[in-house]
Amino acid sequence: MVDLAFADVEATLAAVHRIRPEKRVAFRARLKHLQREGWPLGANTGTGKRFSYSIDSLMQLALALELMQAGLSPRRIVAILKTDWGETAVSLALARVTENVLIEWGLLGSEDLKEFFWCVHPEALAELARERKESAHESPVEILRPSQLAFHLSQAIEDAGFGGQNRTLVVGLRALTIAVDMSLLDILPTLDPEALPLLYFEELLQSPLSNRHSSTIQSLHRFIVGRR
Numbered sequence: 685m686v687d688l689a690f691a692d693v694e695a696t697l698a699a700v701h702r703i704r705p706e707k708r709v710a711f712r713a714r715l716k717h718l719q720r721e722g723w724p725l726g727a728n729t730g731t732g733k734r735f736s737y738s739i740d741s742l743m744q745l746a747l748a749l750e751l752m753q754a755g756l757s758p759r760r761i762v763a764i765l766k767t768d769w770g771e772t773a774v775s776l777a778l779a780r781v782t783e784n785v786l787i788e789w790g791l792l793g794s795e796d797l798k799e800f801f802w803c804v805h806p807e808a809l810a811e812l813a814r815e816r817k818e819s820a821h822e823s824p825v826e827i828l829r830p831s832q833l834a835f836h837l838s839q840a841i842e843d844a845g846f847g848g849q850n851r852t853l854v855v856g857l858r859a860l861t862i863a864v865d866m867s868l869l870d871i872l873p874t875l876d877p878e879a880l881p882l883l884y885f886e887e888l889l890q891s892p893l894s895n896r897h898s899s900t901i902q903s904l905h906r907f908i909v910g911r912r
Contacts, residue, residue: 685887688737690715692871696742697749699867714758718748721762725769739884740891743776744769746864747802750855754806764804764824770897773888775800775827777901779857780881781908789907791900796829802855803828803836827857882908 694712703711719727724741735741744765751761765772778786783797803826828836837852869875885905889898 685890686739686875686883688739688742688872690735690737692868693737693742693745695871696864696867697745699870700746700863701749701753714749714752715745717758718745718752718762721758723748723758723762723765725766738887739880740773740887742864742868743773743861743884746860747772747855750860751804751806751853754853756806764806767824770893771827772802772825773891773893774897774900775802776857776861777881777884777888777904779861780884781904785908785911788911789904791903796831799830799859800857801828801830801833802857803833804853804855805851806853 694708694715697715698708698711701711718724719735722728724737724744727735727737727741748758748761748765751764752758756764778792779800781789786792786797787794804824826836833854865877865880869877882905885901885908888901889905893901
C-alpha cells in the first residue's frame, strides 16, 4: 500500500486541475469539505487523527473533483460516489492496465478496451426535485466501453418524459488515471510507475469489495504477476 500524506494528494490534484499557486488555500478547503462529508472513505477520522491516503483514496478524490468541476455540491458528489464505489474502483483498476494486457487476460474479450467511460447523470438540484418516475437508469453511474457510449447518450431521447435524463457527465477513466499518475510521479518521483497497478489492486483487495469485484481483481492480479 502506498502511504500518501494529504500534502501529496493535494499537490497531485492541484497539478491535474492546474490550480494557481495563490488559489491553493481555497483548493485545499474544497478537499477538506469533501473529507467532512465522508470522502474519501474513512478520511473523516476526527480532529487530530491522521488519515493515511492510498492510491484508492487519491482516485476517490480525483473523481469527486470531476463532479465538482461540473458544479455539484460536496454532499451530492459524495452521495453519487458512495452508490457503488466498488464498481467504479474495479473499472479504475482495469483502466490502469494496458489494452494489450487486458486482451491477453481475456475475461473482457479482445475488443473495445481502449477506454472505460464513467457516466453519471449530474443533478445539482436533486435535493429540490420531486421523486422521479420509474427510469431506465436505476443507478446514477454507469461504466461503458467506447462502442456503448453513443447508444447510451441517444437513450436520452427514448427516456424523455419518462423520468430519463437529458444530461450526462462522461469521464474517461484511463485518461483520468494517466493524468493523476503523471502528477503523482512528479510529486513523488521515487514511486515505480510500473508497480502502481499492482499496488492499487492490492489496496482494493484489502478493502470491503463484493465477492464479484474481489474475484475480478484477484484474477487480473494473478495474471499480471504470472506474466512477469
